[in-house]
Amino acid sequence: IAGITQAPTSQILAAGRRMTLRCTQDMRHNAMYWYRQDLGLGLRLIHYSNTAGTTGKGEVPDGYSVSRANTDDFPLTLASAVPSQTSVYFCASSHRATTDTGELFFGEGSRLTVL
Amino acid sequence: GQNIDQPTEMTATEGAIVQINCTYQTSGFNGLFWYQQHAGEAPTFLSYNVLDGLEEKGRFSSFLSRSKGYSYLLLKELQMKDSASYLCAPLDSNYQLIWGAGTKLIIKP
Numbered sequence: 365i366a367g368i369t370q371a372p373t374s375q376i377l378a379a380g381r382r383m384t385l386r387c388t389q390d391m392r393h394n395a396m397y398w399y400r401q402d403l404g405l406g407l408r409l410i411h412y413s414n415t416a417g418t419t420g421k422g423e424v425p426d427g428y429s430v431s432r433a434n435t436d437d438f439p440l441t442l443a444s445a446v447p448s449q450t451s452v453y454f455c456a457s458s459h460r461a462t463t464d465t466g467e468l469f470f471g472e473g474s475r476l477t478v479l
Numbered sequence: 480g481q482n483i484d485q486p487t488e489m490t491a492t493e494g495a496i497v498q499i500n501c502t503y504q505t506s507g508f509n510g511l512f513w514y515q516q517h518a519g520e521a522p523t524f525l526s527y528n529v530l531d532g533l534e535e536k537g538r539f540s541s542f543l544s545r546s547k548g549y550s551y552l553l554l555k556e557l558q559m560k561d562s563a564s565y566l567c568a569p570l571d572s573n574y575q576l577i578w579g580a581g582t583k584l585i586i587k588p
Binding site: 406407470473 | 483512514520521522523524527566568575576577578579580581
């Protein structure tokens with residue numbers, strides 16, 4: 365049982381480079397999310413998708429873009445990485461948009477360092 | 480604004496009981512989640528409260544008071560594996576999770 369898979373698990377990136385973090389789930393969940401987690405701060409929502417074909421901006425969307433071409437995949441792209449994007453990125457999914465007990469299932473995280 | 484307040488760090492002894500408090504201010508409220516996160520790992524779901532009162536699930540219980548904007552997570556019979564961060568996350572009026580920074584719980588033998 366894979367659940368939700370992220371790649372890469374870790375990456376060091378030069379500033380200005382483009383980077384795509386991949387996220388795939390096999391639970392047929394409708395909703396997917398990208399969060400970043402920084403020391404001393406709560407998880408912050410970057411972008412989300414309530415269903416395939418739709419996306420929305422979260423709390424900290426600047427510098428990031430997403431697409432949701434199908435139910436399973438939700439890649440996050442940094443068009444031109446900057447050092448402030450150094451963080452741990454978590455992809456998550458839920459059966460439906462968190463309307464009641466929409467428990468989130470998280471991937472193992474992608475640790476990104478931008479130099 | 481929206482705000483979550485929980486202690487940064489707590490220490491407890493193996494076999495004991497610990498209560499982790501969370502106070503919140505959100506734009507609307509649609510329930511509150513608790514997640515556990517071991518160091519270097521992803522958060523995992525512990526509990527969800529939408530009505531006032533206590534929800535018990537094995538060694539873990541979660542309490543909610545909507546009028547006070549207050550929740551706590553109660554861990555009984557502490558084990559070393561309970562050393563982790565515990566994240567409080569209420570749902571706001573837009574059904575978005577607002578995450579606290581988490582409470583790091585250290586269990587000592």
